[in-house]
Amino acid sequence: LDLGHLDRIILFAISPTPSYITIGAYALLACILASSTLLLHWSGTLSHSSIWLLRVLELIAAGIAFVVMLYTGLLLESLRSVPLWSNPWLPVLFVLSSISCGAALVLIVARITGAQQLFTKALTNLVSIDAIIIALEAVVLVLFVTASTRGVNAGILLGDDPLGSIGMDVTLSGTAAVLTELTSTDIAALVSVRELLIGVNAWLFWGGFVATGLFAPFVGDIIIARKGVDVVVGGKMTSAPLVMAVCVLVGGFIMRYCIVEAGIHPALNAVGVM
Structure with missing residues (x-):
């Protein structure tokens, strides 16, 4: 999906170049292989493997999984042409969300397979850790939005569209003095924040992510x-x-969708798509 075209996948496999996509793709492949090996062990297929080897493989898998969690946020953060994504808190937000989603998947699998009754204490501890992760995720979300506002007062930012159709037509006298000091990149970031918080998909952000995914x-x-x-x-x-x-x-899915959509909103406005 990140590469966009099938021919690029072939070129990527033949002659990869150092990039976030390259690192992410190989990390994802390694993560699948490591997870498959662990699955074979826990299913009893590799029951004769040593505990020491298993622990080493688990540590390696955890390290690779962290790279997979991190790479998408770093990839988006590196795209300077999209101001909302060019935010140091975005990779942190994605990592915390990924950890929480991973814990959720563990709970689902444990419930479906019946392992929940065998690992009650461990899963209860996992739920406690997940609560901490979700709290941190909420804090980082606030930091992410705050960093994207470029210091503009919330009353101005969320007012009656002081930024105009794409953020360049400043007409309200009460906001002009503040906004004229901002660059076009800052303005684009503010438009994205408005779209995220009070735009077309705001109901998804607040209802689907904040209420359903966090609270x-x-x-x-x-x-x-x-x-x-x-x-x-x-x-x-x-x-x-x-x-x-x-x-x-x-x-977790809705959060990523809303941030991606809000990020590209100024660009779509600029070419008359929205």
């Missing part, structure tokens, strides 16, 4: 961490951990 899982994690992932309600094991995990995954 609900955080509250759910706190409750589950206190009662355990195997809480029985009415004689049946509650599905709360599964629901919270799905919320995290949905929120």
Whole structure:
């Protein structure tokens, strides 16, 4: 998807050049291989492998997974032509979201396979850690948005479109003095922030990510961490951990979608697409 064309994939495989896409692609391949090997071990196919070798492989897989989590944020952050993405907090936000999504997948797999009953304590601890990760994700989200506002007051930024159709037609006297000191890049970043917070997809951002992907899982994690992932309600094991995990995954996808859409909004406006 990052390469865009099939012929580029072939060229990339034949003669790769150092780039975030190159590193990410090879890291993803290595992550798949390492994960597959671990899966074979846990399924019993490689049951005779030594514990020491298994621990080494787990550490290697964790390191590779971190590279995979980091590379997308670094790739977007390196695109200086999109001011909203050119933000040092974006890779951090993506990494925290990826960790939380990974924890969610573990909970889902554990519930589906029945491993939840075997690893109750470990999964409960994982839920506690996920609550901390989600809290950090919320803090980094605020830092990301704040850094993108270029110091412009929120009242001005979220007012009655002081930035004009693409951010260049400043007509309100109360904001002109502030905005005239900004570069075109700053203006484009502000337009993206407006699009993210109060634009067409704002309902997705606030409802799908902030409410569903952050607030609900955080509250759910706190409750589950206190009662355990195997809480029985009415004689049946509650599905709360599964629901919270799905919320995290949905929120992670929506967050990425909204940030990508808000980032390209000024460019689309400039060419008359939006």
